[in-house]
Amino acid sequence: MEKLQQSMYKLIVETSTRLPKDVRRAVARAKASESAGTRAAMSLSTITNNISMADVNVSPICQDTGLPTFKVKTPVGVNQLKIKAAIKNAIAEATKGGKLRPNSVDSLTGENSGDNLGEGTPVIKFEQWEKDYIDVRLILKGGGCENKNIQYSLPCELEGLGRAGRDLDGIRKCIMHSVYQAQGQGCSAGFIGVGIGGDRTSGYELAKEQLFRSVEDVNPNEELRKLEEYVMENANKLGIGTMGFGGETTLLGCKVGVMNRIPASFFVSVAYNCWAYRRLGVTLHAETGDINEWLYNEGEEIDFSKEKVDVEEVKSETREVVLQAPITEAQIRELKVGDVVKINGRMYTGRDAIHKHLSDNDAPVDLNGQVIYHCGPVMLKDEEGNWHVKAAGPTTSIREEPYQGDIMKKFGIRAVIGKGGMGPKTLAALKEHGGVYLNAIGGAAQYYADCIKSVDGVDLMQFGIPEAMWHLSVEGFTAVVTMDSHGNSLHEDVDKSSLEKLEQFKERVF
Ligand SMILES: O=C(O)C[C@H](O)C(=O)O
Numbered sequence: 003m004e005k006l007q008q009s010m011y012k013l014i015v016e017t018s019t020r021l022p023k024d025v026r027r028a029v030a031r032a033k034a035s036e037s038a039g040t041r042a043a044m045s046l047s048t049i050t051n052n053i054s055m056a057d058v059n060v061s062p063i064c065q066d067t068g069l070p071t072f073k074v075k076t077p078v079g080v081n082q083l084k085i086k087a088a089i090k091n092a093i094a095e096a097t098k099g100g101k102l103r104p105n106s107v108d109s110l111t112g113e114n115s116g117d118n119l120g121e122g123t124p125v126i127k128f129e130q131w132e133k134d135y136i137d138v139r140l141i142l143k144g145g146g147c148e149n150k151n152i153q154y155s156l157p158c159e160l161e162g163l164g165r166a167g168r169d170l171d172g173i174r175k176c177i178m179h180s181v182y183q184a185q186g187q188g189c190s191a192g193f194i195g196v197g198i199g200g201d202r203t204s205g206y207e208l209a210k211e212q213l214f215r216s217v218e219d220v221n222p223n224e225e226l227r228k229l230e231e232y233v234m235e236n237a238n239k240l241g242i243g244t245m246g247f248g249g250e251t252t253l254l255g256c257k258v259g260v261m262n263r264i265p266a267s268f269f270v271s272v273a274y275n276c277w278a279y280r281r282l283g284v285t286l287h288a289e290t291g292d293i294n295e296w297l298y299n300e301g302e303e304i305d306f307s308k309e310k311v312d313v314e315e316v317k318s319e320t321r322e323v324v325l326q327a328p329i330t331e332a333q334i335r336e337l338k339v340g341d342v343v344k345i346n347g348r349m350y351t352g353r354d355a356i357h358k359h360l361s362d363n364d365a366p367v368d369l370n371g372q373v374i375y376h377c378g379p380v381m382l383k384d385e386e387g388n389w390h391v392k393a394a395g396p397t398t399s400i401r402e403e404p405y406q407g408d409i410m411k412k413f414g415i416r417a418v419i420g421k422g423g424m425g426p427k428t429l430a431a432l433k434e435h436g437g438v439y440l441n442a443i444g445g446a447a448q449y450y451a452d453c454i455k456s457v458d459g460v461d462l463m464q465f466g467i468p469e470a471m472w473h474l475s476v477e478g479f480t481a482v483v484t485m486d487s488h489g490n491s492l493h494e495d496v497d498k499s500s501l502e503k504l505e506q507f508k509e510r511v512f
């Protein structure tokens with residue numbers, strides 16, 4: 003098994019940096035369905051551009067390289083402990099080289115282990131089989147989409163859809179609701195894996211298991227095939243769209259599995275995966291550990307770098323404003339939902355730990371008139387001790403909802419950049435204080451890393467690389483105003499209109 007660690011390293015790097023062929027085709031279909039010049043089309047262009055940049059840079063498609071989850075099938079007699087050790091070594095190596103973000107955090111102390119290893123991370127699941135080779139599959143599922151997973155216990159009442167009973171139609175309603183409740187926060191357009199039955203644990207396992215199916219397979223169970231097709235057709239009528247900006251494509255794939263349950267329980271579990279659906283697999287020679295074959299490798303690989311972007315058309319529909327910090331209140335009050343903002347100059351990253359910290363402490367820098375970027379980047383230090391950005395897309399902003407408004411007022415922050423939008427408390431604060439929320443394209447970590455021209459400093463490194471406050475110099479960092487200082491929120495509007503659309507699916511279908 004001398005090649006095992008090397009094979010696992012290849013699998014990790016490939017999964018983190020190259021989107022699988024079936025997923026590319028799904029993204030391309032979504033792009034083709036949007037009209038040029040719309041926000042959805044613009045976002046999808048950024049996404050496909052980002053996919054190509056990750057190919058070329060061999061760098062993470064998204065900065066959140068998730069909780070690495072391996073599923074391994076081994077012939078009888080193969081030493082699983084050796085496989086586990088090889089996977090762990092390969093994970094540490096990939097983290098050191100900036101192919102994975104250090105993502106393993108002590109839940110009690112908040113300490114980041116720095117190498118992605120720790121209690122419960124990575125997840126490795128073994129199964130034995132009768133074949134004579136090893137099958138290893140890996141999914142890197144990020145935290146933002148993981149947070150949008152949902153489990154229903156039937157019967158239940160669902161907003162917009164009424165009662166969901168213990169039958170196929172009740173299941174249908176749960177799935178439709180799961181897409182609605184995710185909005186754009188899990189970086190839509192997304193994929194869902196659904197598990198019907200089991201208990202709370204095995205139901206979610208089954209849901210995640212569906213994410214290991216190919217996007218284009220056909221469910222052999224006739225009832226489930228119909229259900230999957232129904233969901234694909236109708237969830238896309240909800241109008242949530244890419245990033246929750248509205249649009250034709252909200253869902254890129256739906257896979258449903260079923261298992262038995264016990265009489266008192268009836269769970270429908272949904273695992274939501276962002277467009278940056280990073281899962282791959284290999285088969286290995288059982289004695290040497292060499293890669294025999296790459297899985298999910300069928301069909302054409304779309305090379306998005308060959309596509310042409312119709313920039314002129316995009317420009318005609320949107321107003322573009324260039325900003326440079328420090329920003330004045332008057333400049334902010336000029337901005338309206340729908341404006342495209344290009345930022346030059348300084349911004350500071352701040353996510354979960356920073357927001358909590360700033361609510362009880364002074365800021366390490368003067369934040370008056372400044373821009374906060376909700377981002378946990380992948381960073382590498384060179385031999386001279388200088389930091390380099392390897393991936394730096396936005397994180398889900400709603401987690402900062404309890405703190406954001408207060409912090410903006412306390413420190414005089416004028417703009418926050420993130421994704422998925424924020425709630426009523428922040429919207430009220432933007433109006434009162436004169437602030438703006440800018441939505442960047444979730445998952446576009448290479449695209450944004452390219453806009454970052456230098457790393458000028460870092461504070462609060464004790465929170466770990468993703469959570470520290472990085473001082474960044476940017477050029478042409480592009481984001482859309484989705485919440486302005488006049489009380490307007492695109493997120494509130496899309497939520498409301500998609501709930502109205504959801505109500506159309508109240509009547510029995512199955
Ligand atoms: O942790 C991150 O960088 C992003 C996260 O996956 C998210 O979607 O919020």
Ligand code: SF4
Binds near residue numbers: 145
């Ligand atoms: S930022 Fe978006 S694309 Fe990246 S892992 Fe989170 S949900 Fe997925």
